[in-house]
Every structure is written in structure tokens, then in C-alpha cells.
Amino acid sequence: MFSSDHAINVPVELAKYRTLIEDEKQLERVLSGTAVEVFNLSI
Numbered sequence: 001m002f003s004s005d006h007a008i009n010v011p012v013e014l015a016k017y018r019t020l021i022e023d024e025k026q027l028e029r030v031l032s033g034t035a036v037e038v039f040n041l042s043i
Contacts, residue, residue: 001034 004013014031021027036043 001038002031 002013002017004010017027017030021030032043035041
């Protein structure tokens, strides 16, 4: 799950994730997939 300590840091943190994780499916899993699964969200 993606998180940041302050909202102003979000762009920098997202850039780090996008640099480290090149596979789109893995990136989606990190940014939203885990939260959807853990919190049983329907989106």
C-alpha cells in the first residue's frame, strides 16, 4: 500500500515508486490493489 507522511510529499514518493517498479501491474498492486484487497473495497 502506498502512503506518505505529508500530502506535499506525494509527488516525490510516487516518482520513487514509478522509478523502482517498471511493471504496470505491479505498480497498480502497490498503489491500490493491496488496499482494495485488505479493506474489501469494490471499485
